[in-house]
Amino acid sequence: MRVEDSPLIDFIREEHRFSFGTFYFFDNFIISEINEGELFDWNKASEVIRVGQEFYGEEGQINYISNRIHDYAIKPQDWLRFLYERQLFKTFAVVTYRKTAIYNLVIERFFYKGDIFSFDSLLEAVNFIREQNALEPANDFDKLTQLYNDNSL
Structure with missing residues (x-):
């Protein structure tokens, strides 16, 4: 499921469209x-990191969900460079929809020293982030919307 096609669209604070x-x-x-x-x-990745630091500030780690609605590749040696530069992710979650995305995830786990959590749906990934931040999870997007309106997503 694309973010644009989910109720999450109503809770986006900023959207950044890059050529990639x-x-x-x-x-x-x-x-x-x-x-x-x-x-x-x-x-x-550097472009995204720069924008992320402007939005969230220089300090602290980010919860990150890679919603793999398309097939793409990650340059493995760049993961190593990224890791030596900084440990930016508090939680790194991946939502996979196809077998090819799962194969890429296996390769990424060789290069990324932290945990990469894999999920079958965007809701599961968001709930996992919520639980990591001591927030109540939701069993569907309607409940998630209600929780967001009550506090923060």
């Missing part, structure tokens, strides 16, 4: 949707 994908900034996390066929490398 779209990044949605919420209060407690970022959701990325990289374009079909992209090679997501250090230069592209």
Whole structure:
């Protein structure tokens, strides 16, 4: 499910469209949707990091959800560079919809020293982030919308 097609669309604080994908900034996390066929490398990641630091501030770690609605590649050696530069993710979650995305995730786990959590749906990933931040999870998007209106997503 794309963010645009979900009730999450109503709670986006900022949306950043790059030539390589779209990044949605919420209060407690970022959701990325990289374009079909992209090679997501250090230069592209640097653009997103810069925008993220402007939005969230220089300090602290970010909860990140990679919503893999398209097939794309990540340059593995750039993961190493990223890791040496900073440990930016508090929680790194991936939503996969196809087998090819799962294969990429296996490779990424070799290069990323932190935990990468895998989910089958966007709701599951958002709930996991909520639980990590001591917020109540929801069993559907209607409940999630109600929780958001009561406090913060």
